[in-house]
Structures are given as structure tokens and as C-alpha cells.
Amino acid sequence: MSIISIGEVLVERELVDARFCCPLELCRGACCVEGELGAPIDQHEEAFLQSAVEEVREKLSERNLRYIRRHGCTEIYQGSLYTRTVEGRECVFVIHEEGVALCSVEAGKPLSCSLFPIRVRKKFGLDYLVYEQHAMCREARRKGMEENVRLIDFVGASLVRRYGEDWYRSLKEFADSPT
Secondary structure, three states: OOOOOOOEEEHHHHHHHHHHHHHHHHHHOHHHHHOOOEEEEEEHHHHHHHHHHHHOOOOOOOHHHHHHHHOOOEEOOEEEEOEEEEEOOOOOOOEEEOOOEEEEOHHHHOHHHHHHEEEEEEEEOEEEEEEEHHHHHHHHHHHHHHHHHHHHHHOHHHHHHHHHHHHHHHHHHHHHHHO
16 A cells, blocks of 8 residues: 655545545445444534534434433543444434434534545554545445546545645645656
């Protein structure tokens, strides 16, 4: 696996070449309900989410509200912050509409959710972007190939939110350059 550097951010080369376009109608929001841990978050997102519970109270199921009252909406695991999950499955902020899992705090959704399936790790003290290829995203990879949608374009707005327009432009220039 090769790594490239775009400014002060390390990027897994495979991520730059990947095709991805999430067909929500097929996956039904699986990334919000599968896995033992919730979304990775930072301290600013934690503060926002804790205050957002009141705003989204009407949308949340009674089960999720009880869980939040008992355990809170965030947790620390191995030194990192995450949204809590109900019984190690769905995020406490999940709502279901027509059988699809959605985020009740869509406007303030954690950046890690918007970047998924890209994850931000640390390497040599720098952000290191990796592409997590989950089985639940098989259809997203297929649709991305069919429609020729690059992963970096699919999550482009979130990459801009995290690193800025200039950085994103540099990433796209690298991706567009012949190898």
C-alpha cells in the first residue's frame, strides 16, 4: 500500500483511485447500525451532540432516549471519543424512515459519518486518510464504478469541511494527473 502526501495530510493511494456512490435505498443506512462502536468524534462534536439531544428528542425512539439518559450519548474507547451505540449496534442518534437508518442530527452530523468510508487516522503525527472497504458498501463500490464517481468526489464537501478548498483542489489535481 502506498501513501501520498497532500500538504500536511497523508493519503492512502487506494483512496484516491477508488470509486464509490452510496445507494442508500439498497444499503438502508447500514453504516449507522452496524459495528460495535459509534462514529469517531472530536471534543467539539461531543459538545454539539450533547446539546443536540434536546433538539432531536422528538425524532428519537423511546429506546434510544432511555439509553442516552442511562449512558449518555458519547463514550471513550481506548482513549478516543465515539458516539454511543445501543447494545453495540445502532448509533444512539439513529432514526428510521421507511426502513432506512438516518441521522437525527443531520445538520451537525459528525464529520466521520460524512467522510465514511474514509477514516482519519494518525501517522507520524499527521492526519492519515484510509479507505475502509466494508462488505456493507459492496453496492456503493459497484455503483461508483458503473457511474464513474470517485470516492474523493462523493465525500468532497466533507473533505473541504475538514481540510479546506485549497487542500481539496490539490487532492483532485493529484488524482487527475497521469500516474
